[in-house]
Amino acid sequence: MMKSFFLSLLVGFLFSKDYVKPTEIDGKKKWKGEGTTPNLESIVIGRCYEYIRIVNPSIGEKNCTEIWEAFKKAFINKDPCNILPSDYELFINLALHTIPPNKSLFWENNHLLVTSYSDRTRRYMPLCDTLIASFGDFLNWCGQANDTGFNYDSCPNTEECENNAVESFWKIASVTYAKQSSGVIYVMLNGSAIGGAYPVKGFFADYEVPNFQKDRISRIEIWVMDDIGGPDLDSCGKGSVQILEERLKTMGYDITCIDNYKSVLLLKCLDYLNHSDCSIVS
Numbered sequence: 453m454m455k456s457f458f459l460s461l462l463v464g465f466l467f468s469k470d471y472v473k474p475t476e477i478d479g480k481k482k483w484k485g486e487g488t489t490p491n492l493e494s495i496v497i498g499r500c501y502e503y504i505r506i507v508n509p510s511i512g513e514k515n516c517t518e519i520w521e522a523f524k525k526a527f528i529n530k531d532p533c534n535i536l537p538s539d540y541e542l543f544i545n546l547a548l549h550t551i552p553p554n555k556s557l558f559w560e561n562n563h564l565l566v567t568s569y570s571d572r573t574r575r576y577m578p579l580c581d582t583l584i585a586s587f588g589d590f591l592n593w594c595g596q597a598n599d600t601g602f603n604y605d606s607c608p609n610t611e612e613c614e615n616n617a618v619e620s621f622w623k624i625a626s627v628t629y630a631k632q633s634s635g636v637i638y639v640m641l642n643g644s645a646i647g648g649a650y651p652v653k654g655f656f657a658d659y660e661v662p663n664f665q666k667d668r669i670s671r672i673e674i675w676v677m678d679d680i681g682g683p684d685l686d687s688c689g690k691g692s693v694q695i696l697e698e699r700l701k702t703m704g705y706d707i708t709c710i711d712n713y714k715s716v717l718l719l720k721c722l723d724y725l726n727h728s729d730c731s732i733v734s
Contacts, residue, residue, distance in 0.1 A: 481596070481606075482605065482606050483532070483594075483603075483606040483607050483608040483609065483612060484606070484608070484609050484611065484612055485592070485606060485607045485608055485609035485612070485616075486592045486606065486607060487592065487594075487602075487603055487604040487605045487606045487607055488592060488593045488594060488602040488603055488604045488607065489591045489592050489593065490604065492591065492593055492602065493520060493524075495591065496520060496523070496586070496587045496591070497516050497517065497520050499586040499587070500514065500516035500519060500520070500547075500583065500586060500587070501516050503583050503586050504516070504583070507572050507573060507581075508549075508573050508581075508583070511549035511550070511583065512549075514546070514547065514583065515546070518546060519543060519546045519547050519583075519587070520587075522542040522543040522546050523540070523543045523587050525542070525543075526539040526540045526542075526543055526617070526620075526621075527539065527593065527594060527595050527617035528595040528600060528601075528602075529595060529597070529598065529599060529600050530595060530596075530597060531596075531597045532594040532595060532596055532597075532603065532607060532608050532613075532616055532617060533608055533612070533613035533615055533616060534615055535615055535616060535617045535620045536615060536620055537620045537621075537623045537624035537627070538624070539620065540620065540621055540624050540625075541624070543584075543587075544584060544624060544625070544628055547583045547584045547587070548583075548584070548628070549582070549583055550632065551577055551582070551629065551632045551633055551634070552577065553634045553635030553636075554634075554635035554636045555573075555576050555577040555635075556576070556577065556578070556629070556632075556633035556634070556635075556637050556638065557569075557570055557576040557577070557578040557638045557639075557640060558578070558579075558630075558633075558637065558638070558639045558640070558656055558660055559578060559639065559640040559641070559656070560640075560641055560642065560645070560649065560650060560651055560654055560655075560656050561641070561642035561645040561649070561651075562640055562641070562642045562677060563580065565640070565677065565716070565719075565720065566578050566580065566640055567580055567581070568719060569640075569715075569716055569719055576638065579625060579626065579629040582625075582629065584625050584628065584629075585625055585629075587621075588618065588621050588622065588625070592607055592618060593607065593617055593618065594607035594608065594616065594617045594618070595617070622655060623655070623659055626655045626656075626659040626660050626663075627659050627660070627663050629660065630659070630660040630661070630662075630663035630664055630665075631663050631665055633664065633665075633668070633669070634665070634668040634669060635668075635669070635670055636669075636670055636671055636672075636673060637664070637669055637671070637672045637673070638672075638673050638674075638675065639656075639672065639673070639674045639675065639696075640675045640677060640713075640716065641674065641675065641676050641677070641686070641693065641696075642676075642677060642678075642679070643676040643677060643678040643679075643684055643685060643686045643687060643693075643711070643712075644678045644679040644682035644683050644684070644685055644686075645685065645686070646685070648685070648686055648691055648692030648693075649676055649685070649686035649691070649692050649693050650686070650692040650693055650695060650696040651692070652692065652695060657696075661699065661700070661703075664703070664705075666703070666704060666705075669705065670706070671705065671706040671707070671708065672700055672705050672706070672707050672708070673707075673708045673709075673710070674688070674693065674696065674697070674707065674708070674709040674710070675709075675710050675712075675713035675716060676688055676693055676709065676710070676711050676712070677712055677713065677716055677717070677720070678711075678712055678729070680720055680721065680723075680724045680727055680729045680730065681724070681727060681729060687711050688709035688710065688711050689709065693709065697709060714732070717730070717732070
């Protein structure tokens with residue numbers, strides 16, 4: 453009698469509304485993250501041809517369809533929480549091209565400002581302006597085990613599993629970009645970012661800085677840019693920026709740091725001409 457009571461209690465618990473179990477829709481797990489970007493194949497193949505024909509034709513001929521197939525092979529028909537950076541190695545090798553010396557621009561917490569300032573490789577070539585990153589920038593994607601299609605409904609985010617398709621892509625892309633960078637290295641940080649301009653846990657700290665090639669780098673220049681009208685939370689020689697400066701000096705690099713680098717500030721002030729923070733550029 454007692455056994456049947458506990459058995460019925462257990463069954464009731466398992467099927468109660470309070471029991472947390474993975475949600476499935478038509479056999480697919482419902483994750484917390486956004487699903488695969490619609491028309492992903494058309495978008496990235498189009499970006500690839502635009503890159504090699506218009507943005508940066510100097511890299512030479514690339515087979516965009518072959519690169520797409522290598523990209524897709526990294527995560528399709530696999531557990532979306534078991535995608536490793538190494539799964540993208542073939543894609544990386546096919547899409548790889550050189551980064552010109554003195555053109556590398558690393559960043560944290562100011563993606564749109566970096567892309568605006570770099571001007572699609574004309575001024576600098578941050579990771580987001582490489583062919584590799586064109587396959588992932590502002591996009592989302594994942595597959596699922598035992599299925600050759602994409603999951604357009606949802607994809608796992610980093611909180612659910614670190615080894616997801618997007619996270620692993622950006623890890624190997626960041627490592628590759630850092631290893632290729634040479635000459636003067638530029639770093640743009642956000643001095644108004646909550647939590648610090650230099651996140652001590654982040655792609656730049658964890659995957660790019662450790663993969664700098666000391667013998668290929670002449671010096672590193674850091675720009676700490678405050679938001680127009682925003683708080684000045686971090687500056688050169690202070691807070692998290694000081695942590696970065698000390699880390700790089702310990703690694704043997706010659707460091708320069710500039711607060712609100714004027715060239716970037718000019719760009720920021722185009723939208724705030726009458727703001728007091730922009731009086732210095734008038």
